[in-house]
Amino acid sequence: MFFLQATTSTNVTYVVYFGTFGMLLLAVGLIVFIVIHQRKVIYFQLRMKKMQEEQQQMMLQASIESQEEERQRIAADLHDDAGPLLATVRLYLNENLIHQDQATQLQSIYNAKQIIDDTIQLIRNMSHSLIPPTLKNFGLESAVNDMFQKINGSGSISASARFHDYKRRLKLDYELSIFRVLQELVNNTIKHSHSSFIHLTQNKTDQYIYIRIHHDGEGLTQTEYEKLRDTPQGMGLKNIFSRVKILNSKILFEKDPSNTYYKVTIEIPIEAML
Amino acid sequence: MAIVCLVFKSISTTSLLRKGVLIGFIIYVFTLSIYFFFFADGNYYDKTPSSFQGVLVIVLSILFFYEQIKKPDTLFIYALPEFWYVTAVFIHAAGTFFIYIFAAFWLQNSANENDYMNIFGSLSILHNLLIAFATFKQYKDPLLSTTSKPITA
Numbered sequence: 001m002f003f004l005q006a007t008t009s010t011n012v013t014y015v016v017y018f019g020t021f022g023m024l025l026l027a028v029g030l031i032v033f034i035v036i037h038q039r040k041v042i043y044f045q046l047r048m049k050k051m052q053e054e055q056q057q058m059m060l061q062a063s064i065e066s067q068e069e070e071r072q073r074i075a076a077d078l079h080d081d082a083g084p085l086l087a088t089v090r091l092y093l094n095e096n097l098i099h100q101d102q103a104t105q106l107q108s109i110y111n112a113k114q115i116i117d118d119t120i121q122l123i124r125n126m127s128h129s130l131i132p133p134t135l136k137n138f139g140l141e142s143a144v145n146d147m148f149q150k151i152n153g154s155g156s157i158s159a160s161a162r163f164h165d166y167k168r169r170l171k172l173d174y175e176l177s178i179f180r181v182l183q184e185l186v187n188n189t190i191k192h193s194h195s196s197f198i199h200l201t202q203n204k205t206d207q208y209i210y211i212r213i214h215h216d217g218e219g220l221t222q223t224e225y226e227k228l229r230d231t232p233q234g235m236g237l238k239n240i241f242s243r244v245k246i247l248n249s250k251i252l253f254e255k256d257p258s259n260t261y262y263k264v265t266i267e268i269p270i271e272a273m274l
Numbered sequence: 275m276a277i278v279c280l281v282f283k284s285i286s287t288t289s290l291l292r293k294g295v296l297i298g299f300i301i302y303v304f305t306l307s308i309y310f311f312f313f314a315d316g317n318y319y320d321k322t323p324s325s326f327q328g329v330l331v332i333v334l335s336i337l338f339f340y341e342q343i344k345k346p347d348t349l350f351i352y353a354l355p356e357f358w359y360v361t362a363v364f365i366h367a368a369g370t371f372f373i374y375i376f377a378a379f380w381l382q383n384s385a386n387e388n389d390y391m392n393i394f395g396s397l398s399i400l401h402n403l404l405i406a407f408a409t410f411k412q413y414k415d416p417l418l419s420t421t422s423k424p425i426t427a
Contacts, residue, residue, distance in 0.1 A: 012380050013389070019372030020393060027368035031361055034339040038351045041343060 058230075059245065062238035069235075070130075077126050085119045131176065140175040141166045144182060144200060151198070157190060161200040166209075170270075177243045178211070178268065181251075184236050185213055185264055193217025193262070209268040219262025225253045278327075278363060282334045285356040287341060294337045298330045324374040328367040335364035355412035362404030369397040 092112040097105055135143035141163040151159040169175065182200070189198050195217025203210045220228070229237040244251045250267040279299045286292045306323055338360045342351055351357050373380070373393055380386050 012376055013386065016372050016376050016380055016389075019376075020369055023368040023371050024365065027365050030336070030339070031364070034343065035351055038343055038346050039349070042346050042349050045346075 058238070059242040062235065062242050065235065066239050074126065074130075077122070081122050082119055085115050085122065089115045089119075132179070135175060135179055136172065139166075139169045140179060141202075143175075143179055147183065147186065148198075148200065151186070151190070157195065158197040159186075159199075160197075161202075163202040165204040166202055170209075174247060174268075177247055178266070181240050181243050181266065182211065182213070184240050188236060189213070189215050189217065189219075193219055204270070207270060209270055211266045211268070213264045214256075214261050216261045219255065219264075220253045221255055222253045225251075278331060279334075281359065282338065285338070285359070287345060291334070291337045291341050294334055298334060302326055302330050325371065328371045328374060331363050331367035332371070335360050335367070353411075355408040358404050358408035358411060362401045362408065365404070366397050366401035369400075370394060 089112045092108040092115070097108055100108075132143050132146070134146045144161050144163070148159040148161045151157060170178070186198065186200075189195060193215055195215035198213065198215045200211065200213050203212075225237060228234040229241050240251065244266065248269055252265045252267070254263050254265070256263060279295050283292055283295045286295065305326055309323060309326075338356070342357070348354060370393070373390055377390070381390060
């Protein structure tokens with residue numbers, strides 16, 4: 001190296017020693033840093049994986065609990081409503097009926113028929129609560145409108161829904177999941193918010209469907225939703241979270257800047273739903 | 275140097291290191307050709323090509339470590355034989371970098387030859403020990419499957 005030949009031999013010796021020592025120190029330092037940093041990265045990844053597993057476990061638990069609750073409700077309905085009705089019918093149509101006079105027989109048969117009609121209606125209601133027929137036959141828009149009409153009919157709260165662009169229906173499974181989320185949100189609003197109105201709007205872009213619920217009562221912000229969701233009491237919110245996650249969608253709880261109402265927005269990707 | 279590049283290519287898990295090896299080797303050969311044709315004076319102690327080689331090895335080693343941080347294969351990086359191999363060539367290249375650069379001038383004084391040989395010899399011993407350790411780790415138990423790729427040049 002020509003430019004170095006101008007320096008004295010002693011200086012070069014120092015440069016070589018210090019340079020070599022410095023390079024070795026840097027090399028060893030870099031290797032130690034890599035080892036430590038790589039372990040940190042791995043631990044971070046493991047922690048993330050564990051958190052994801054815990055979250056999945058939580059969702060599974062919520063789903064199982066929800067299923068169990070539904071089963072218990074159906075069992076209770078069958079046991080408490082359908083069971084006694086059918087037992088009463090059996091009483092009317094027991095063997096002693098043939099030994100009675102014709103007028104009593106006719107009255108008994110008429111009563112039995114009435115009770116059987118009630119039982120049919122009861123079973124139909126139970127079936128409708130499992131999957132609303134309007135949703136199955138006419139789609140999400142009709143089912144939501146139907147639900148809001150019923151709420152309006154109660155007179156305690158003003159409810160309205162408007163679908164701006166929902167010409168093409170989504171798959172039934174997805175519509176049912178969205179409907180369940182909306183049902184839970186609307187139920188929560190009616191139960192806890194003390195609002196005077198609830199309004200639902202639907203909009204669409206090329207990639208997403210947006211469903212937004214406004215109400216003027218006491219609502220939740222995103223932080224409160226995330227906090228409540230992780231508590232044992234937040235079963236409904238857990239179900240909302242797991243359904244939204246299955247739909248690969250997002251849900252956002254907000255307070256309007258004007259502080260006059262709360263809104264919940266669900267962003268649903270269209271691509272996978274058709 | 276070709277062997278070192280092939281080894282680096284063999285142990286690479288991402289395209290970054292593979293590209294680095296290819297580009298680095300081409301630049302190395304090109305620079306070396308220019309040096310030999312236009313600047314080389316036939317001096318035995320002129321170690322400039324070795325310095326080029328050192329720079330390339332250092333860059334490839336840093337790329338390997340970067341690759342390991344970005345996409346770690348194992349919890350303990352030092353359980354990989356590749357890690358010990360790269361550590362060996364990295365420390366050797368870093369340690370000999372300055373003595374190669376200054377070799378032409380420094381070794382004009384024969385009193386420095388001993389120092390040169392001491393530094394070079396020590397680093398070579400360390401290099402060989404680490405390579406031996408890497409080989410030992412690679413072939414310690416052939417029956418056990420390892421996540422790491424075998425070092426093949």
